[in-house]
Amino acid sequence: MMATPATTSTKNGIGQWPSIVAPVVVFAVVALVWHVVVVAFKIPPVILPKPGDVLTAMWTQRSELMRASWVTLQASLLGLLASALIGSAIAVLFSQSVWVRTALYPYVIFLQTVPIVAIAPLLIIWSGTGLRTVVLVSCIISIFPIISNVTSGLLSIDQNHLDLFRMQGASRWKTLFKLRMPSSVPNLVLGLRVSCGLAVIGAIVGELFVASSGAYDGLGMVMNAKQANYKTAELMAAILACTFLGILLFVSVQFLGSFVLRRWTKDAGFETS
Amino acid sequence: MHAIECRDIQVEFYGRQGKQRVLDELSLDVPRGHIVSLLGPSGCGKSTLLRVVAGLAPCQKGTVLIEGESLDRARGKLAFVFQEAALLPWRTVWQNVRLPFEIQSGNLIGDVKASIEHCLQLVGFQPSDWHKKPSQLSGGMKMRASIARALITDPEILLLDEPFAALDDMLRSRLNDLLLRIVADSQRTMLFVTHNISEAVYLSHSIAIMSRGRIAELVPVPFPFPRTAELRSTPLFASFYGQVSEALNRSER
Known part of the structure; x- marks a missing residue:
């Protein structure tokens, strides 16, 4: 869902139109095969609805x-x-501090590797069945790329820049605010690009666990309800909506990120030419 | 009293081949208002010496005095120009030059705006380029901005670590003239690391030829100041160039 490559037609050496038309053709072919298979094998709609039914449900x-x-x-x-x-x-x-890093990094890894599905019930007990829990799950799933990218940005500072600050007798805070933090803006953008897809996944996983309570009712709840009623076509329509949501967020963050980076070092991108 | 006094400086690094002596009981005096070039092949310790003087590298033995004071007390009298311009890419030229002021916020003296303008004009920046980002500048312009940043705190001593190594010859000689003008106007002391003989001869009062962590020879340059670009094409310059080159070869034996 998140790894949809942007259309870089000119870079690929193929024209603008084929790069739009080709994926559409693939979509049409897959839909056609899907339709033919459902009709030919008389698959009941509750198992696999026809693509047309999914679009109608949408x-x-x-x-x-x-x-x-x-x-x-x-x-x-x-x-x-x-x-x-x-x-x-x-x-x-x-x-x-290298000590803080050494002491806490294993727990950050833990955050990355713990099966969120396993701790979601615990989070519901702690935080309830509302928006807060969904945001919490989304945050836990998407935080690791931010931590690792920004940490590496804050630490991998050009030696000459560090020397420049040392020569001026810069304090730790001046070095942090005037050198380390601005230097790691591109790393934050990079982390956000990875995390935005994860944030959508996290929100939906959270929603699947948080029972519908009227006050909060997202796509995850819709999917739960459709699945319980065997409305397969509508369930698939909801899945498509999740995908569109992920793509929307991914493209927005990509766009915003490129814009910020371009502004950051003006026109020439981050690599100084 | 000398602007820079180095006494018995010893620096050792621990590398893959064990302990390596980079500076070997090296002593050097730089008189006030003089330009001294450190000339020598790669790995002879010239950049390390400059970093020790700047307080950026520790020395195991020996002392460095700046205007008779210890490094800790005299830090404000020094400015360093790096081999790469080392400008912060997210700041404009103006903001880069202002940076030392922002870091040493305690020492804001006089009109900052006027000082920045003065320094940028001194290194030949047009006002239209003041608010460009480093990515929009040529290599020569970046180096000019870097020199302006070094001058902004009005340091008594400039330490330059092969600042023009990456520039073409024409740009290099133009920036050499710029440096001479700056030093002549302000009586600043300069310690200049280079491996370009012609540059060393043209700029310096004397040339310290370095070899294996020591000063092999201190060669006074006989040409009077102010020097102009025509000096480079005189036979005297060529003959002195030959002498320095010979001394450099001698030191390697």
Whole structure:
């Protein structure tokens, strides 16, 4: 969902149109094969609906899907924002002391490797069944790339720049605020690019666990309800909505990231030419 | 009293081949207002000596005095120009030059804006380029900005570590003239690391030829100041160039 390559047609040496048309052709062929298989083998719609049925379900359910997508988008954005803020703060802490880094890094790895599905019930007990828990799960899943990228940005500073600051007798804080933090902005953007897809996944995983309670009702709840009622076509429509949501967030962050980086060093990108 | 006094400096590094002596009981005096070049092949310790004088590298033995004071007390009198311009890529030229002021916020003396303008004009920056980012500048312009940044705190001593090594010959000689002008105007002391003989002869009052962590020979340069670009094409310059080159070869034997 998150690794959709941007259309870099001119770089690939193929024209603008084929790079748009080719994926559409693939989509059409897959849909056609899918349709033929369902019809030919008389697969019941509850197991595998026809592609047309999924599109129809998307259209008829559009208001519910739009509403639920909006809820999930908010949770994902809050989750991503929380990871950016908390992750950067942890990275700053890590950059200040090798002892802190050594002592705490294993727990960051733990955060990355712990099966979120296993601790989600615990989070519900602690934090309830509302937006907060969904944002929490989204944040836990998406925070690692921020911590690791920003930490590495804060630590891998050009030796000449460090010497320049030392020559001026710069304090630890001046070096942090005027050198380390600005130097690691590109790393934060890189971390956000990886994390934005994870934030959507996290929000949906959170929603699947948080039972629908009226107050909060995102795509995960919609999927739960459709699955319970064996409305397969509508379930698949909801899955498609999740995918679109992920792509939307990914493309927005890519765009915003490139914009920020271009502004950061003006026009020439981050690599100084 | 000398601007820079180095006494019995000894620096050892621990590398793959065990202990390596980079500076070997080296002593050097730089008189106030003089330009002294450190000339020698790669690995002879010239950059290390400069870093020791700047307080950026520790020495195991020996002392460095700046204007008769210890390094800790005299840090504000020094400025360093790096081999790469080392400008912060997210700051404009103006903001890069202002950086030392921001770091030493305690020492804000006089009109900062006027000082920055003065330094940028001194190194030949047009006002239209003041607010460009380093990525929009040529190599020569970056180095000019770097020199302006070094001058902004009005240091008495400039330490330069092969600042023009990456530039072409024409740009190099133009920036050499710029340095001479700056030093002539302000009576600054300069310790200049280079491996370019012509540059060393043109700029310096004397040339310290380094070899294997020691000063092999201190050669006074006989040409009077102010020097102009025409000096480079005189037979005297060529003949002295030959002498320095010979001394350099001798030191390696």
